[in-house]
Amino acid sequence: MTSPLRLCVRRSPAPDAEGAATLVTLRLPSDISCIEEAVELVTRHCLAGHSATRTIRFRLQVVLSEALANAILRGNQGALDKWVEVRAELRAELIRVHVTDQGPGFDPSAVPEPIRPEQIDEAGGRGLFLIRRLVDAVQFNEQGNSICMILRRH
Amino acid sequence: MGFSQTKDQSGVAVLQVEGQLIVGNRQELKDLVQAALDRGERRLLIDFSRTGYIDSSGLGALVSISKRIREAGGELRLSGLNEDLRSLFELTKLDTLFAIADTPQQALASF
Secondary structure (H helix, E strand, O other): OOOOOEEEEEEOOOOEOOEOOEEEEEEEEOOHHHHHHHHHHHHHHHHOOOOOOHHHHHHHHHHHHHHHHHHHHHHOOOOOOOEEEEEEEEOOOEEEEEEEOOOOOOOHHHOOOOOOHHHOOOOOOOHHHHHHHHOOEEEEOOOOOEEEEEEEOO | OEEEEEEOOOOOEEEEEEEEEOOOOHHHHHHHHHHHHHOOOOEEEEEOOOEEEEOHHHHHHHHHHHHHHHHOOOEEEEEOOOHHHHHHHHHOOHHHOOOEEOOHHHHHHOO
16 A cells, blocks of 8 residues: 655755754645654654654654644644645754644634643543643744644753 | 453453554544443453553543443553653643553552
8 A cells, every 4th residue: 555645854955043954844634544654754754863762752752643633633624635734843952843734723822721620531632731741842823723843852 | 553452360351552542543442442341341451561652632532431431330440651651641630530550460450
């Protein structure tokens, strides 16, 4: 069976103020069965050539899985004609991953905290919370359809 | 990734999560637990000794599973969470909702 994923890795043409970067880009269809493979591919490329602790690898895998699931199910509403773009910017000290969907976007400040006692046994609502706790910084674009997650390597 | 099922000699249904527990396979785990409940199993252990990572959908599935087992009058234990996996339960306060043992042996002994 042919994989539907197309992974393209390229090194940025010139170093900038933050030092030389490698870009890893991946485009995947809005199909949750692709998430595990996409996470493995992006994680492998993000950590290649760097010593990574088990915890950094784990955190990267979890937040990628979360962000892709959010993009596919909430952003693109599972529409098979819509895509999710992953753009990972790899630097010596940090990894900056953007995950962008083709949905209308959402207001991240309106997402409630899932750890209040009355919400603790709810089945959903922990994705964004986990991302915020597992990476060093999270940003969204103005539209709210693109998340940027920054993870320091050490 | 997948799940394996065994039955302990004391009669506990043991489900092992091999690989990831994420949005793509959480329903399969829920279905396996429901099938076990339908067979009359009331003591269940889910072991994560061979698990890579869990996402929030996987955690949510465990919450749903816990409710179903409780409603059926059964008991659920979790085991084998490494430091990283356990941190997910602690961050989300789910460590207060589940009975978590370090090893499957300890979990089985606690029923």
